[in-house]
Amino acid sequence: MEKRKFDVAIIGAGGAGMRAALQLSTAGYKVAVLSKVFPTRSHTVAAQGGITAALGNVTEDNWLWHMYDTVKGSDYLGDQDAIEYMCRMGPQVVYEMEHFGLPFSRLENGKIYQRPFGGQSRNFGGDQATRTCAAADRTGHAMLHTLYQRNIQAKTHFFVEFLAIDLVRDAEGRVLGVVALDMEKGEPLLIEARATLLATGGAGRIFQASTNAFINTGDGLGMASRAGIPLEDMEFWQFHPTGVMGAGVLISEGVRGEGGYLVNGAGERFMERYAPHARDLAGRDVVARAIAIEIHEGRGCGPHKDHVLLKLDHIGRDEILDKLPGIREIALKFAHVDPLEAPIPVVPTAHYMMGGIPTHYRGQVVVPARTGPEEAVPGLYAIGECACVSVHGANRLGGNSLLDLLVFGQAAAEHIVEFLKENPTSPPIPKEGPDLALARLARWDRREGTERVADVYRDMQGIMQSHCGVFRRAEVLEEGIAKLEEARQRLDRAAIDDHSKVFNTARVEALELENLMEVAFATIRSAAARTESRGAHARDDYPERDDRNWLKHTLAHGDGTIDYKPVRLKPLTVPSFPPKTRTY
Amino acid sequence: MRFSIYRFDPDADASPYMKDYDLALEAGDMMLLDALILIKAQDDSLSLRKSCREGVCGSDAMNINGKNGLACITPLSSLKEPIELRPLPGLPVIRDLVVDMEPFFKQYRSIKPYLINNDPPPETERLQSPQERAELDGLYECILCACCTTSCPSFWWNPDKFVGPAGLLQAWRFIADTRDQATSERLDDLEDPYRLFRCHGIMNCVDACPKGLNPTEAIGKIKGMMVRRTV
Ligand SMILES: Cc1cc2nc3c(=O)[nH]c(=O)nc-3n(C[C@H](O)[C@H](O)[C@H](O)COP(=O)(O)OP(=O)(O)OC[C@H]3O[C@@H](n4cnc5c(N)ncnc54)[C@H](O)[C@@H]3O)c2cc1C
Ligand code: SF4
Ligand code: SF4
């Protein structure tokens, strides 16, 4: 097997991976960035609405208010040390992106344009704030391209179309690198690194209807889980209120930020009933549930009463063309309506994974320890959507993910620099280090099989969609677990027809499905175990939040067992925001 | 519906061939990519790239009935049967619909696609008026799909010397940015019989761009600026 050696291996070239790479390359380290797609094809490119930071360009603002909103938005499950760090660093990382060249939209005075987003307030729950910085409705695209461009300048070493298969660990549990598949050649490559950073993004493809790209298959979570690391808070999935009916493509919350609103079949602006104060800009979990209830109770739109409408024509032609041009393009193509004239049919659609690989606020992966509450895995870091820091807790606020990529991309890079200084050499890779990865690859060389990957893939998505959606209850979840178990056994019996070495996408998809399975199991098991409703996790049979028993993070192990760990209620420097009833 | 798809696996095939597939379906609201996924469920050996399925990542550019485009935003109903699919022209084929994009990206990297500004950064943002920022509209949205460049005859003949429409569009994106200070270096770099001046204004690129961008106009602006600085 071919071998390469770097100071740091970064798996993932989305916003998170490339922000960290930039920092490390600029600091003079040898950095390998692996990505299964060309960097600018990473899913960060699809982010529309913007990045939240308390710049105060439009209305007076303060990072503490942002922190309060984020803690409340998380339904008090977020770790307040990490939330403080993120909100405090927000303005700095956004200005830095501007200096890097990100083409933000501008206000008349030349400053960065900001728009209101859901769950944002001034003065700890007061009036709506205007906090989300935007490049029209293509903020993720602008950010991802800018980061790639800076990495070209910094001469970061990219391994494009290399699929990471598994981590390499030694007997002491140190992470020493990763085995990847060179997709073009079909050969494995061992990358030896003193530090390895997972930045593999989300896993929204566990659901049938998802705003996520095909590549969002939770590979980093699968790798972590197979390496014995539990996954945190996997029951918390954000269903975005406004995915295009049928297609699943996202319509940004920025539309409601610019003044758009939702109406039901009776033409009623129903959010006024659910969130009298914030209305359409309440937390996403609140809006998604409201839509689900409207549809469930027969107040949906269309012949099948199976969606609601997002009205925005009143915003005005010029504003739409200037601030929401991408949304118009999507509506024309995927909903066949021109939002300048007609409303867009939308439904709640799986969107964002709040859970992930457990880390502390400087990016190091942490696991339950033999002695203390938790300890770091030496040499392993995780950032971005695949990680759970946890700043989003039980419900993420819009615009906080792009922020999380930058803040923790930078923080992890800084910690890695310290780690590299303390660890000038890496221990040798044990002979059997790459075995796990090579066995996974060899498994798909098998020619006999009775099942097809595409069928199992589709069925898994159907199971998750109908058994672990917006509303959950015990019987439905348990039945889902049984069905998923069956699907996993079918996957064991599956084979692919394509056995070519060259750019074999059938093999890639089979390997991705194995990762999705890990994620789906962790999700549905964690959901069945949590007998309360909090943020995006809504149980019909346990409709209340239960802080006495459940103010804690779930840790789902690959073997099916579940642990918990306390929420960090203590911020770094400011007083804590204690749990309160959450209303908008 | 009938599809005729270019197939070539260097591991197994001596030469490329066209393979026919039939799908029993109504075009309805489906996009071409949806149909390709159904075909791939039948024959998993068909290789193509895909990711966002909404026209923003640039993965699934291909030659569709003779014209370059993105499968994910090409409605099936807009296509005449049999639907003929080939890899993007002018780039080496790796397999089936997957081409080696490196010659394209190499040209992109050659124009120094990053903001150059040597002043110490201020504590907050650099200011830019909405009008100045509007100069970047129609430029920064490029998704690097290569539909334009691989439809350009000048690029086919000189892929190693001519920057091509996508790269030149980005060169103009940085020249047009009021925050960038490297205009004259950027112009010097393009003042070359090949890098810029191989463009003969054939406009294939404009026609091919699935994002509605206009590389020819950007190229014209760069040329105009060069003329102005020599007089
Ligand atoms: C449609 C949409 C719109 C959104 N809009 C917003 C918004 O406006 N504001 C906001 O804050 N958030 C938004 N979000 C959320 C946010 O965009 C994502 O959470 C974020 O971009 C994820 O970034 P990332 O860097 O973690 O991962 P990604 O950008 O998803 O990148 C993952 C990277 O990992 C690589 N990778 C994965 N697996 C492997 C493997 N096995 N081997 C090698 N490489 C691998 C991929 O190639 C890719 O480079 C949106 C999300 C969606 C889906
Ligand atoms: S206008 Fe120039 S760049 Fe565009 S296709 Fe013609 S020759 Fe190529
Ligand atoms: S200019 Fe258009 S066609 Fe060319 S690479 Fe960019 S998006 Fe694609």
Ligand code: FES
């Ligand atoms: S799949 Fe992303 S552009 Fe078509």
